[in-house]
Amino acid sequence: MKNILFAAALLGGMSAAAQQPTRSQAPADTLAPPAEQTQRPPGTATRPSAIVGTAGADKNELKYNLNESGSHFFKVTFLNQTWLRLNQSNPGTTVNQVPKENTFDIGLRRTRIQMFGQLTDHVFLYVQFGMNNFNFLNAFPSYNNNGTPANRKIAAFFHDAVGEYLVFKNKDYLKLGAGLTIVNGLSRFSQPSVSSIMSMDVPVFAQATVDQTDEFSRKLSLYARGQVGPIDYRVAVSDPFPVQTNGATPAPLSSFSNFAQKGHTKQFQGLFLYQFFDKEANQTPGYMTGTYLGKKKIFNLEGGFITQKAAMWHREATADTVYTDLNLWSLAAFLDMPLNRQTGSAINAYVGYFNLNYGPNYLRFNGIMNPASGTTASLPGASGTQGNAFPMFGTGKVVYAQVGYLLRQDLFGAGKGTLMPYAQMQMADYQRLTKGMSVFNVGLNYLINGHNGKLTLDYQNRPIYEAAGTQLAPTGRRGQFVVQYQVFI
Template identity: 50%
Template sequence: MKKLLFSLFGATFIAGTLQAQTDSTQQATVTKSVTSIRNSTSEDKPLKFNLNESGTHYFQATFLNQVWFRYNESNPGTTVQGEPAARTFDIGLRRTRMQLFGQISDRAFLYFQFGQNNFNFNSQIAGNRKIAAFFHDAMGEYHLTNGNQLKVGGGLTIANGLSRFSQPSISTLLALDAPVFAQATVDQTDEFARKLSLFVRGQIGKFDYRAVISDPFPIYTNGSTPVAGPNATFSGRSHHKQYQGYLAYNFWETEGHNTPYMTGTYLGKKKVLNLAAGIMSQKNALWTKEVNGSTKLHNMLLWSAEAFMDTPLNTDAGTALTAYLGYYNYDFGPNYIRTVAQMNPADAISINPNVSLVSGGGNGFPMMGTGNIMYGQLGYLLNKNLLGEGRGQLQPYATFYRANFDLLNDPVNVYDLGINYLITGHKVKLSFDYQNRPYFNTNNQVNGRRGSYITQLQLSI
């Protein structure tokens, strides 16, 4: 019954919005006024301060808030504050961010991002309800050429080498959320996918490239106590630099290059098709405890190959197609596995003796590990006048995730179906998503499946 109510909540939220807009059209003068306001909104100017008369030197601010309303079918054995919880409903801030950036001279670019993530009733630290926001990015770069051919930069940055989803523009995502598995070391040896790095990046003709040297954080700085065991975990003993590289070829238009972030969907505003490959490596990044009691260090080597397309289909109707397919090969050392639960609404550990610890509690599933992953997205932007002129667009989408990890005896198959209601493009966006995921028994075989239902409201300027 709760599942039905939550599904109806999401559907009613969207339907109610549409109905309210439909009712307002009964008054012609109101319709004309609302249409005028919406048309002017589409031409809103950015929060931008020009530093010179021509505007080539500027500084700009953006703000974003993503609120989740979620009903989750818990993994078996889940508890919330020690009490059994087969189902949960929670409200949370998935992301709250501000960006400050600008071209402060002919060749110097400055970028900051500040905010917080995953703030819900269960995310609090004992004695502290004001979970600290933090700098996600604080970096600068210098153009060594007159264009984008060669830039060198450094600082705390998300500039990565592995894939486009290792550095996603979260305000322009197609699916409800980013595929976090592509941020392969997230909050292990980095700060929410950001690292202290020195990088070069640029565009030469149809090629887009970036090369990065990062200084990863020691694993114990995330609050964990590193202990070597039979399965690989991040080492608490050895410290080496991390090396990354990414190369893409753009067959049609080239993508924007202002910041390192990569767009999720252009909503038909660009015609993009590219193929890309990326790599990330670090010496002695992980360790295991051998049978004889000695500790063995293991190198980390991750790589991917991917294709991305975003293209208008009918410019008069405003329809567009977005598609992505990627293959990821991860070597973290013998039998490495990591379970992730995004903004977990429950305690992280399952107390069911028949369920493997790799499932975790709440909404978790094995997301990163030694093995390989296939991931795909497909989205279709429907006719811009389907709901009536000036009333936004609908964009249904589907994603799939399939991982074969060495430690597990069955693949991890996760499916998402959803729809975006683009009220004012990405600025005002209402999304509804259903995710279906597996959980595993103590033989590391799939023992059943669970679902989550999420309504997200995104507001950004």
């Protein structure tokens, strides 16, 4: 009977949400509304019910209270990000075996369902299900590595499945959790809240092992996290997946370092932040907000790391196989605060330094939701160079920076939204490249209804390469335009 009442309440909440426009809201961890729990006012109904819009004037949510105060609850959120993209292809690009200098595609960058709740004073459950990078080539090539036909219907999977225990009641000092989780080290962008991204997309290089020895940045982990005074911390021991299970043919053993296909060791990671002003949202495991749209005053310094013994291998001239450790660390500063509380204007800025050691001459090309299926070009020790790919990951040093400016609220009139222009820069000095690499993005967010309804126009400019002995040398640049429409509740 409870299940029937819960389902009916959620459906009623969705109907109400569809009929009532929401106002701009402060984002929180991952896809969720703000982390601060809302208490029910005295005298409200004592039995649990679906709550839509009762958590304050600034938010609507699909929330089922498990006790009278609302401190125990269960919540559901939905996110969809649709891309329309025009891309200048990298040299040699083919689409279904036909050369293409330019491509236009429509895709789903992310589609997610999130379910989580504080079930008791100490017990927290978090589950996320969805898919990523779903375009017309989602099931390409026509056959998987084992020779069976590919299937475009199996793209969705569990991103997270975590049980967490709050050690001290009503205090965030220590939370212990285990399961499939994005609780990571290295940086805030290694565990981004995808619904609240300031720019159109995150710097994916910070998700250092994405789809190599993890599941879209998630790992089977045991972790501790919390906030003590101005310190926000998370530490984890993870059980990484073998690279052979990532759905692609593993790179052959060569003089270029890559993830080892023999042996298995645990991975250790941590991230520590010093928060000078307001505390960041800390409700859901790991996820860090992109921008609070001026609703909080945030300035943090952070440092993080990921390390794993004998995670990488390569072959030296003597034909000996050499195993090396994976060692990654970063230092960064993050700013997100209002500039004028009367008008609602705000600024978002981040600058970080990343020292990345994947072993000698490691380099990985990657193109987000790549619109191409193959290439006729050949670069030494490199694969997946077609479409919109560039050397995103590598052994070396990276500086990443971003800045955005939120214009005054109701720029176009009451309830008609505002704008937030932004710029991003990734500058890398990788061993395999003859000179430093730079990728630039500029864009404009139209915040129709905060992060709940958002339209983004983004232009990216990236380098292209040719062989220079065993290294790669830049030969020019290419660009892509993307329009993204995000809907989130």
